[in-house]
Amino acid sequence: MSLTDAAFEAEPVQVEVVHGKGPWRLAWERLRRDKAAVASMVVIVLVALLALFAPLFALITGHDPLTQYPSTALTPEGLPVGPGADFWLGADSLGRDLFVRLAYGARISLLVGLSATILATVFGVVVGLLAGFYGGWVDGVLARVLDVVLSFPYLLVAIVLVAAVGASVPLTIFVIAFFSFAAMARVVRGQTIGFREREFTEAVRSLGASPLRIMVIDVLPNLVAPVTVLASLLIPTSIVFEATLSFLGLGVDPRTPSWGAILADSTDFYRVAPGLLIFPAVLLLLTTLAFNLLGDGIRDALDPRR
Amino acid sequence: MVRLVNYTALIVVASSLAWLLAAVTLDPRANYAGRTPAPPVAVVDAALSEVNLNDHDPLLDRYLTWISGVARGDFGRTWDGLSVGADLADRAGVTLRLVTAGLAVGALLGLTVGTLAAVHHRRWFDRVSGAVVFLLLAVPAVVLANVLILGAIRFNDATGARFLMVSGEGAGGALDRLRHLVLPALTLALPLAAVFSRYQRNAMLDVLDADYVRTARAKGLPRRTVIVRHALRTALIPTTTYLTFTFGALLVGSTVTETVFGRPGLGQRLITAIQTSDVNTVAGITAVAAVALLLSAVAADVLQRVLNPGRAR
Numbered sequence: 001m002s003l004t005d006a007a008f009e010a011e012p013v014q015v016e017v018v019h020g021k022g023p024w025r026l027a028w029e030r031l032r033r034d035k036a037a038v039a040s041m042v043v044i045v046l047v048a049l050l051a052l053f054a055p056l057f058a059l060i061t062g063h064d065p066l067t068q069y070p071s072t073a074l075t076p077e078g079l080p081v082g083p084g085a086d087f088w089l090g091a092d093s094l095g096r097d098l099f100v101r102l103a104y105g106a107r108i109s110l111l112v113g114l115s116a117t118i119l120a121t122v123f124g125v126v127v128g129l130l131a132g133f134y135g136g137w138v139d140g141v142l143a144r145v146l147d148v149v150l151s152f153p154y155l156l157v158a159i160v161l162v163a164a165v166g167a168s169v170p171l172t173i174f175v176i177a178f179f180s181f182a183a184m185a186r187v188v189r190g191q192t193i194g195f196r197e198r199e200f201t202e203a204v205r206s207l208g209a210s211p212l213r214i215m216v217i218d219v220l221p222n223l224v225a226p227v228t229v230l231a232s233l234l235i236p237t238s239i240v241f242e243a244t245l246s247f248l249g250l251g252v253d254p255r256t257p258s259w260g261a262i263l264a265d266s267t268d269f270y271r272v273a274p275g276l277l278i279f280p281a282v283l284l285l286l287t288t289l290a291f292n293l294l295g296d297g298i299r300d301a302l303d304p305r306r
Numbered sequence: 307m308v309r310l311v312n313y314t315a316l317i318v319v320a321s322s323l324a325w326l327l328a329a330v331t332l333d334p335r336a337n338y339a340g341r342t343p344a345p346p347v348a349v350v351d352a353a354l355s356e357v358n359l360n361d362h363d364p365l366l367d368r369y370l371t372w373i374s375g376v377a378r379g380d381f382g383r384t385w386d387g388l389s390v391g392a393d394l395a396d397r398a399g400v401t402l403r404l405v406t407a408g409l410a411v412g413a414l415l416g417l418t419v420g421t422l423a424a425v426h427h428r429r430w431f432d433r434v435s436g437a438v439v440f441l442l443l444a445v446p447a448v449v450l451a452n453v454l455i456l457g458a459i460r461f462n463d464a465t466g467a468r469f470l471m472v473s474g475e476g477a478g479g480a481l482d483r484l485r486h487l488v489l490p491a492l493t494l495a496l497p498l499a500a501v502f503s504r505y506q507r508n509a510m511l512d513v514l515d516a517d518y519v520r521t522a523r524a525k526g527l528p529r530r531t532v533i534v535r536h537a538l539r540t541a542l543i544p545t546t547t548y549l550t551f552t553f554g555a556l557l558v559g560s561t562v563t564e565t566v567f568g569r570p571g572l573g574q575r576l577i578t579a580i581q582t583s584d585v586n587t588v589a590g591i592t593a594v595a596a597v598a599l600l601l602s603a604v605a606a607d608v609l610q611r612v613l614n615p616g617r618a619r
Contacts, residue, residue, distance in 0.1 A: 148319060159561070160328055160580060160588055240446040244562055247448045248577065263448055267455075267566075277456055281449040289444035 030301040037297025043290035047283075051106035058104075061088065063097035065104040065257045070095045080273050090275045092265055098276065101257035102283055108258040109287065112173055113239040119177035120238075121231045124184025125223070129215050131185065132192025142185070149182040158241075162250045169252045172245060176238045184234070187226055195219045225302040232295035236288040243284055259284050309607075313600040317593065324592035325372055325585060326365075332583035334359040334385045357383040359585060372586065376593070382586030384579075390590045394572065398594065400475055401571035404563070405556045407487055408494025413549050415495065416502025421541070423503065424510030425533060435503065442500035451493045451566040458489055473568040490567040494556065505548055509541040516540075543613045550606040553598070 021029075031037050050057075058064055073081055073091035080091040088099040131142035158175045165171055195201060196219070204218050245251030246260025259280050266276035338350045354360035358371050375382055381390040419439075423432040445453075458470040469485060476486035513519060514537055522532045561573030568574070572591055579587035 148316065148323075157324065157327065157592075159576065160324065160331065165331060236444065243446055244448055248562070248565060260448065263452060267452065274456060277452055281453060284449055285441075285445055288446065289441065292440070292444050 027298075027301040031297055034297045034300065036293045037301075040290035040294040040297065043286055044294065047106055047287050047290075048110060050103050051110050054100070054103035054107055058100050061086075061097055061100055063087070063100045065096065065101045066255065068095040069097070073097070080269065080276070082273070083275060089279050090273060092262070092276055093269050093273070094265075098262070098279060101262055102259070102280060104257045105259040105262055105280070106283070106287075108169065108252055108256060109239045109242060109284075112169065112176065112242040112252075113235045113291075116173045116176035116180065116238040116241075117231055117234040119173065120180035120184055120234060121227060123177065124181040125188050125220075125227060127181065128185040128188025129192055129219065129223075132189040133196055133211065133215050133219065135193070135196075139189075143189075146182045146185055149179065158245065159248070159250055162245060167249075167251055167253050169256075172242055172251050175245075176241050180234050180238065184227070184230055187230055188223055191223055191226060192219055195222055229295060229299045229302065232291065232298050236291035236295075239284070239291070240288055310604070313604065317596045317600060320596040321376070321589055321593035322369075322373065325589035326369065328580075328585040328588040329361075329365060329368060332580065332585055332588070333361070334583040334585065335361065337385050337582055354385070357385060357387055357586075359385055359583075372589070381590040381593075384584045384587055385582055390584075390586045393575070393587070394590050394594060397570060397572050397575050400569055401560055401564070401573065403483075403487065404490055404494065404560055404569060404571060405553065407491040408498065408560075409549070409553060409556060411491060412495035412498030413502055416499035417506050417542070417545060419499065420503035420506025420545070421510055421533075421538060423507045424514060424541075427511060427514075432507075439500040439503055442496055445497065447493060447497070447562045448566065450496060451490070451563060454489050454492055455566070475569050486567075486569070490563045490569060493563045493566075494560065498552065498556075501552075502545060502549065506541065506545045509544045510537060513537045513541045543610070546613065547606045547610045550602055550609055553602045553605075 054065075063069065069091070073087060073095035075081060080093055080095065081087055083090045087097050089102065090098050092098050092101065127142055127146075131139045131146075158179065161175055162171060192215075201214055201218055204214055209218070242251055242258065243260035243263070246258040247264045249261075249264065251260055252258050262280045263277065263284075266273075266280065269276050334354055335350060338345055338353075351360055351362055355363060358368055358375075360368075372382055379391070381394065383389060384393065419435050423435045426432050455472045458472055462468045462470060470488055471482075471486045472489060474486055476482040476484075514533075516537075519532060519537050522536045523529070527536075560571060561576060563569075564571045564574040565577055572594060575587065576591050579591070
């Protein structure tokens with residue numbers, strides 16, 4: 001018997017207390033083993049920190065996101081300076097600090113992405129639950145409404161609305177949510193129809209439970225998994241939607257530093273300052289990629305068949 | 307048949323909503339605002355009434371004028387008196403060329419990659435293409451378009467050829483048009499190829515496991531013949547259906563691409579129409595988009611039945 005074996009045997013026997021693991025705990029453990037999902041979470045946390053500490057970066061660099069610094073940010077020929085100690089990622093064509101603007105842009109992106117998703121999820125779940133649970137004419141009316149929303153060339157309407165009412169963050173959130181809720185409602189409706197006829201709902205109904213109670217207490221918890229997956233995929237869609245609207249000059253107030261607006265600003269300066277394009281593009285890409293991969297990871301983790 | 311009636315109703319509802327939305331929110335009067343000397347209100351009223359854009363006329367009257375015009379195939383006029391129908395017809399060709407090219411390249415690329423990935427399931431090609439597809443799915447069109455432009459500028463500088471053009475549509479013959487088409491078509495094609503390859507890969511994997519494919523292998527047919535003749539033919543059905551459906555959606559999705567590349571198509575016109583408050587043009591483009599969307603839905607339905615006799619009833 002070797003020394004290591006002896007040492008191993010000499011160790012006191014650990015008494016392991018067995019705890020039952022709930023489905024969420026199991027899903028979380030599966031998610032933690034998924035390397036892509038963990039990396040995505042790290043990226044998302046970093047972007048969130050960037051957004052959270054945007055004022056701090058403005059303080060450290062001494063650069064306000066909206067102020068132009070023509071004397072330090074532009075070369076004598078009037079071209080923006082590249083990345084360096086003063087301007088971490090360089091300056092934009094007007095002499096503003098690109099890094100500070102990107103940090104503030106992360107706030108807009110996350111704010112719009114999360115709020116639009118929450119709004120769309122709540123609205124979609126309510127409509128889907130009602131349509132699926134009651135069926136009949138309620139379902140008929142709601143399903144037609146969803147048909148119109150889904151068949152409507154949504155980008156057109158979004159553009160008309162945003163252009164007409166004026167660009168602002170709340171409107172952008174509302175527009176995105178309005179055109180995202182239909183997909184959520186569809187999924188929830190389909191699932192609800194399935195659960196409506198199951199034995200456990202019939203059981204509580206025979207006990208005299210009200211329709212509201214059945215929907216909220218008995219059906220809703222079963223929908224958490226598909227809704228979570230869809231919601232996590234709605235976030236990157238919303239972020240891209242916001243960036244696209246801002247790029248077209250139709251999103252949030254054009255002076256606000258949004259990633260889409262920063263990209264639009266860069267288009268005339270590709271040759272002289274490729275960083276103006278590359279940094280916001282990479283940031284946007286990393287963020288959407290991370291949310292997409294995390295959504296995929298959550299889907300796998302919540303799938304009980306795995 | 308019932309479906310067709312439903313679809314037609316949807317188109318009418320969608321275009322009417324777009325017209326109403328545009329009529330209520332846009333302000334064609336603004337086109338006259340910056341003039342010096344300021345034209346008298348009566349003159350502006352008369353000019354706007356002439357093209358059915360006067361916000362002093364009752365909304366219902368304007369709507370009825372517009373919808374009865376549309377029923378006769380007349381989509382109204384722009385604020386400076388041009389025919390919306392003729393304008394959109396010109397631009398539809400530009401958009402159609404872009405969408406067709408993008409769809410063709412995207413479909414071909416996606417089907418090839420998807421099929422190969424399924425055949426080499428879990429080997430290196432599958433893994434690498436899977437990673438690239440995931441990356442492409444996450445790239446927003448605005449980013450992809452601009453990155454392609456940057457790449458094209460570098461390419462032109464490096465070769466000194468100036469072959470790839472990054473802006474406009476091109477008027478000097480087929481080659482010139484092609485030079486202008488490459489980049490915007492790629493912008494549409496790459497994300498499409500990513501989606502198609504996923505569909506095709508999954509469809510192919512399902513089919514490759516099927517009994518009849520095993521039977522074909524068992525009776526001694528070469529692997530290549532089995533894959534192409536038996537598996538691929540069946541696996542193409544769902545992907546083709548999806549492809550047809552995408553066509554309609556693309557007509558709308560080309561707004562960003564056309565704007566970035568300065569192509570005078572429908573999508574770009576939508577933006578300029580909003581800027582000049584051309585209510586009729588906005589509604590017209592919405593109508594075209596809705597028609598395209600629903601036509602492609604019908605085509606997808608029909609194709610599904612034709613390609614899949616087993617499901618026909």
